[in-house]
Amino acid sequence: KKEYVISYGADTTLPKLLQDYKDPWADYQIDDRISVDDQFVFCGEGEMGNEGFIVKTDADNQINWMLFSTTSNPFIELTINNNIVYIKSTAGFFITLNVKTNEISILNNLK
Known part of the structure; x- marks a missing residue:
């Protein structure tokens, strides 16, 4: 009976991450x-168990x-469904990603 919300940390770039963190790398599993x-x-998990990721690439895998x-x-x-990707978390909610606009939202219950 939890309800999840999205709160944004920050937009960033790889050069900015490399500048701000000594070791920004983590093992991951798709x-x-x-x-x-x-x-x-793609979706998956990081190395700590509480982490999740979603990645969208182009046809050249960039x-x-x-x-x-x-x-x-x-x-x-x-x-x-209709250019919306539903990404399921093991915490029991879904992130929706519009692949055309990159808009995201959260669904606490998928009906």
Whole structure:
């Protein structure tokens, strides 16, 4: 009976991460992937168990959008409906990603 919300930490770039952190790297595991209109969406988990990530790449597998969360638990499953990717967390909620606009939202219950 929990309700989850999205709060944004910061937008960043790889050069900015490398400048701000001595060691920004983490091991990760991809749990699911899906192809959408010459793009790919991946989801999975970081090395600590409480982390989850979502990555969208272009057809050449170059990252063009990503979300890394330290409080979401792993993201484990992807489904798509009308250009909206539904990303399931082991915490019991879904992130929705519009692959055309990169808009995200959170669903506490998928009906």
